[in-house]
Amino acid sequence: MLMTLPVFAATLTLSPANVNVKAGQKFNAVITLDPQGVKNYTVKVELKYPANLLEIKSFTFASNWMPLSQTGYDLVDNAGGTLIKTAGYPGGLTSPATFGTVSFVAKATGSGTITVGSNTQVLDASNGNVLS
Numbered sequence: 001m002l003m004t005l006p007v008f009a010a011t012l013t014l015s016p017a018n019v020n021v022k023a024g025q026k027f028n029a030v031i032t033l034d035p036q037g038v039k040n041y042t043v044k045v046e047l048k049y050p051a052n053l054l055e056i057k058s059f060t061f062a063s064n065w066m067p068l069s070q071t072g073y074d075l076v077d078n079a080g081g082t083l084i085k086t087a088g089y090p091g092g093l094t095s096p097a098t099f100g101t102v103s104f105v106a107k108a109t110g111s112g113t114i115t116v117g118s119n120t121q122v123l124d125a126s127n128g129n130v131l132s
Helices: none
Strands: 011-015 018-021 026-034 040-048 054-061 074-077 082-093 097-106 110-113 121-123
Touching (some): 026 040, 054 082, 082 097
Antiparallel strands (some): 011 026, 018 110, 026 097, 040 082
16 A cells, blocks of 8 residues: 655745846845754754855854754855855744844945755754755
């Protein structure tokens, strides 16, 4: 007997992801997690951004997230254009929530894209990556 189980997949969104900026311009990008009804406990976000255009000034976790600030889980690399932030959510969460806010400043005038990197993970109760 073959039984199929429903597949749940969490999603992460970044707003804005596409930017058109002037040198010196500051803006915030908000990272939102949608667990799609399945309890998510830990999130590791890797963002990639054009280092010639943007610089991260700060990152702030949304309330209730508990940051993991170990090597490999917490990085701001403005030279390489990479941000990594990791945190757990006590008790898990099943409804959409803000993960955190990234504050950028434009180093130059131009347009670019901020993307969610391939090392991003959203973990469920059994530490399975449920990111779609």
